[in-house]
Amino acid sequence: MIDSNSITMLSIKNLHASINGTGILNGIDLTVKSGEIHAIMGLNGSGKSTLAKVLAGHSAYEVTQGTIEFEGKNLLELAPEERARAGLFLGFQYPVEIPGVANTQFLRLAYNTIQSQRGKEELDPLEFDDFVREKMKLLDMNPDFLDRSVNEGFSGGEKKRNEILQMALLEPKLSILDETDSGLDIDALKIVAKGVNQIINKDNATILVTHYQRLLDYIVPDFVHVMQAGRIVMTGGKELAMELETRGYDWIGSDQRNAKNRLTAGAHA
Amino acid sequence: MSAVLQSLVNQPYKHGFVTDIESDVAPKGLNEDIIRLISAKKNEPEWLLTFRLDAYRKWQSMTEPTWQNVHHPKIDYQDISYYSAPKSKKKLTSMDEVDPELLRTFEKLGVPLHERAALAGVAVDVIFDSVSVATTYKQKLADVGIIFCSISEAVHNHPELVKKYLGSVVPVGDNFYAALNSAVFTDGSFCFIPKGVKCPMDLSTYFRINTEGSGQFERTLVIAEEGASVCYLEGCTAPQFDTNQLHAAVVELIALDNADIKYSTVQNWYAGDENGVGGIYNFVTKRGLAKGVNSRISWTQVETGAAITWKYPSCILRGDNSVGEFYSVAVTNNFQQADTGTKMIHLGKNTRSTIISKGISAGHSNSSYRGLVRITPTAEGARNYSQCDSMLIGDQCGAHTFPYIQVQNNTAKVEHEASTSKIGEDQLFYLSQRGIGAEEAVSMIINGFCKEVFQQLPMEFAVEATKLLSFKLEGSVG
Ligand SMILES: Nc1ncnc2c1ncn2[C@@H]1O[C@H](COP(=O)(O)OP(=O)(O)OP(=O)(O)O)[C@@H](O)[C@H]1O
Ligand SMILES: [Mg+2]
Numbered sequence: 076m077i078d079s080n081s082i083t084m085l086s087i088k089n090l091h092a093s094i095n096g097t098g099i100l101n102g103i104d105l106t107v108k109s110g111e112i113h114a115i116m117g118l119n120g121s122g123k124s125t126l127a128k129v130l131a132g133h134s135a136y137e138v139t140q141g142t143i144e145f146e147g148k149n150l151l152e153l154a155p156e157e158r159a160r161a162g163l164f165l166g167f168q169y170p171v172e173i174p175g176v177a178n179t180q181f182l183r184l185a186y187n188t189i190q191s192q193r194g195k196e197e198l199d200p201l202e203f204d205d206f207v208r209e210k211m212k213l214l215d216m217n218p219d220f221l222d223r224s225v226n227e228g229f230s231g232g233e234k235k236r237n238e239i240l241q242m243a244l245l246e247p248k249l250s251i252l253d254e255t256d257s258g259l260d261i262d263a264l265k266i267v268a269k270g271v272n273q274i275i276n277k278d279n280a281t282i283l284v285t286h287y288q289r290l291l292d293y294i295v296p297d298f299v300h301v302m303q304a305g306r307i308v309m310t311g312g313k314e315l316a317m318e319l320e321t322r323g324y325d326w327i328g329s330d331q332r333n334a335k336n337r338l339t340a341g342a343h344a
Numbered sequence: 345m346s347a348v349l350q351s352l353v354n355q356p357y358k359h360g361f362v363t364d365i366e367s368d369v370a371p372k373g374l375n376e377d378i379i380r381l382i383s384a385k386k387n388e389p390e391w392l393l394t395f396r397l398d399a400y401r402k403w404q405s406m407t408e409p410t411w412q413n414v415h416h417p418k419i420d421y422q423d424i425s426y427y428s429a430p431k432s433k434k435k436l437t438s439m440d441e442v443d444p445e446l447l448r449t450f451e452k453l454g455v456p457l458h459e460r461a462a463l464a465g466v467a468v469d470v471i472f473d474s475v476s477v478a479t480t481y482k483q484k485l486a487d488v489g490i491i492f493c494s495i496s497e498a499v500h501n502h503p504e505l506v507k508k509y510l511g512s513v514v515p516v517g518d519n520f521y522a523a524l525n526s527a528v529f530t531d532g533s534f535c536f537i538p539k540g541v542k543c544p545m546d547l548s549t550y551f552r553i554n555t556e557g558s559g560q561f562e563r564t565l566v567i568a569e570e571g572a573s574v575c576y577l578e579g580c581t582a583p584q585f586d587t588n589q590l591h592a593a594v595v596e597l598i599a600l601d602n603a604d605i606k607y608s609t610v611q612n613w614y615a616g617d618e619n620g621v622g623g624i625y626n627f628v629t630k631r632g633l634a635k636g637v638n639s640r641i642s643w644t645q646v647e648t649g650a651a652i653t654w655k656y657p658s659c660i661l662r663g664d665n666s667v668g669e670f671y672s673v674a675v676t677n678n679f680q681q682a683d684t685g686t687k688m689i690h691l692g693k694n695t696r697s698t699i700i701s702k703g704i705s706a707g708h709s710n711s712s713y714r715g716l717v718r719i720t721p722t723a724e725g726a727r728n729y730s731q732c733d734s735m736l737i738g739d740q741c742g743a744h745t746f747p748y749i750q751v752q753n754n755t756a757k758v759e760h761e762a763s764t765s766k767i768g769e770d771q772l773f774y775l776s777q778r779g780i781g782a783e784e785a786v787s788m789i790i791n792g793f794c795k796e797v798f799q800q801l802p803m804e805f806a807v808e809a810t811k812l813l814s815f816k817l818e819g820s821v822g
Contacts, residue, residue: 128773131773131777132776132777133773134769134773135769154776155773155776155777156776156777156779156780156781156782158777159776159777159778159779160779164777165777167774167777170774171768171770171771171773171774173771173774173775173788173789173792174792174793175791175792175793175794175795175796176788176789176791176792176795180788181775181778181788184778184780184784184788185775185778185779185780188778188779188780188781189778189779192779224792225792241778245778245779
């Protein structure tokens with residue numbers, strides 16, 4: 076929801092990033108204000124996950140140009156864990172398995188780390204158990220997932236739900252959800268969307284990376300951006316997603332420059 | 345991330361100091377006179393001197409093994425002092441009598457003996473250099489007929505038991521290092537659990553090498569009679585020195601019918617510095633004989649220290665339905681080398697063995713798992729399950745697996761699984777994205793990897809092992 080009182084949460088300017096010397100992001104500009112929901116779409120390999128990981132501080136990527144500010148602070152100076160503690164959350168496209176580490180142990184450590192950063196009360200294992208079970212109910216998750224190893228042997232959809240559970244626990248300021256909808260069946264999609272909608276409010280912001288208009292029926296974006304070859308080449312409202320759904324991406328390339336101009340204005344860059 | 349992690353790399357060895365207690369040190373070198381001297385110093389009976397001399401003569405005709413995957417400069421066995429004892433001669437009956445300097449040493453090691461013993465209910469047979477200086481809880485154990493004392497005391501007070509079992513599992517000429525140990529061992533622990541007795545507490549020994557240049561030749565003998573059971577804990581830490589020190593211990597376990605021995609080790613000898621200078625050579629022979637029917641021998645080890653580790657805690661499964669287990673975590677960092685594993689020798693019918701080995705290598709280190717599973721013709725229906733997982737941290741280190749499987753009975757079932765993985769940058773990134781710092785992230789991943797082994801350890805040890813591992817590996821990722 077766009078609100079005149081909202082403040083700029085994330086400001087990306089002319090961001091270039093590369094991996095092993097190969098440029099993947101080639102000049103991204105994006106501004107996200109509190110209360111806003113942005114969707115990022117684009118063909119496979121266009122750099123969406125790369126953008127997400129660069130925002131979260133993955134060490135494999137090198138930022139070669141440009142700036143990222145998060146709540147006015149230079150994000151690029153912060154280590155990944157500091158970014159997380161500052162309220163940035165990445166829901167992974169491919170959540171990682173950590174054998175032998177009980178999910179509940181991981182969730183509690185993450186939760187308590189963030190809580191203590193915020194000067195709030197940490198929970199002991201029993202308190203946390205009650206707390207996390209409540210959150211799991213919202214997502215219709217079986218409590219058995221607490222005792223299993225983190226993501227190990229989880230189905231694709233179960234992993235995604237576990238990501239949203241983490242989002243619900245950590246109450247981030249900015250959530251970047253990378254293809255959270257992929258791998259979810261229709262029922263799960265609704266449940267997850269409901270969960271996300273409950274977390275979203277006027278003080279936080281969300282970036283949804285997705286391939287499908289369907290998710291955006293449940294979580295309605297204020298802006299839709301199209302990425303191509305490491306750039307945002309078009310920005311529009313939620314109707315752009317519908318247009319992409321019917322027309323695909325082909326038409327964008329031909330009119331790229333105009334499109335880009337159009338958009339930047341729209342995205343109050 | 346690299347910089348943050350780099351700063352955590354290789355924290356200095358916490359236990360590196362020399363306690364200033366006057367030591368009674370034998371002149372360097374090894375010959376029959378030195379052996380006679382050791383035997384005389386310890387006021388030993390004739391049969392034990394004969395045992396030592398026999399071992400010495402066998403040792404002289406043997407050469408150091410070269411098959412293991414470790415490399416070190418040649419050891420000069422004539423440049424080692426084979427006997428060193430703190431000068432306090434009188435027998436101690438309470439902790440108050442113990443040299444306060446020694447107590448401070450234990451304090452620094454994080455082993456507040458009295459507290460540990462009293463609060464945790466653990467009897468600690470403290471080995472300082474080569475002579476036992478304090479034994480606690482002896483009375484409580486004696487009430488149920490358990491003997492837990494230094495092997496020297498056992499030689500004097502229970503000669504018939506020592507004579508019967510010493511060398512019965514690891515013969516004097518078993519291998520080069522065992523022969524050396526048999527010739528010159530100066531102390532160690534003796535534990536005897538009589539028929540039908542379940543040991544009411546975990547028995548624990550802390551070892552410590554103190555005098556620079558002195559070899560350490562511990563000898564441990566644990567016997568569980570019919571239906572008896574015991575859980576034995578061995579922990580080691582050593583101070584920091586530049587000259588390499590040899591540690592060649594022998595441990596023998598004997599389990600009679602329906603007896604159960606669980607032997608756990610957390611080994612943290614000085615590993616040398618980040619350039620590979622100094623550190624302990626840990627050449628150990630550990631073997632358990634599951635002699636009786638339904639008996640069980642279980643080895644759990646967490647090996648984090650020593651410049652070189654060479655050890656294969658083994659089980660000889662002689663009794664029908666006997667069980668052998670080996671749970672191991674071996675961590676190497678910097679220039680450490682470890683060649684470790686186990687041998688499971690199946691002789692009895694329906695004998696079962698389980699091997700779970702976790703190797704973690706970081707820095708320039710190398711670790712090898714070497715395991716033998718032998719099913720002899722008499723071992724009808726024997727079963728073995730082996731699982732060997734290696735984890736590499738960084739790309740300068742190595743992990744190797746050498747499984748030897750010999751099956752001579754076609755009713756046997758042997759399963760072997762092995763895996764090698766790299767500690768994932770992606771795992772670390774995932775955890776850090778949830779606010780978890782690098783140190784905690786590494787420790788979480790590693791502890792997850794080692795979980796099956798850690799859950800075999802008594803609570804107290806598991807906590808210690810967890811801390812040790814984190815400490816060893818902090819910052820080695822980056
Ligand atoms: N380590 C690497 N070396 C070289 N190229 C890489 C590396 N990692 C990613 N890339 C390339 O970067 C590009 C962007 O990848 P990214 O994962 O950001 O795409 P995406 O937009 O998220 O795609 P998808 O929709 O399939 O998830 C791809 O072409 C990919 O192959
Ligand atoms: Mg992607």
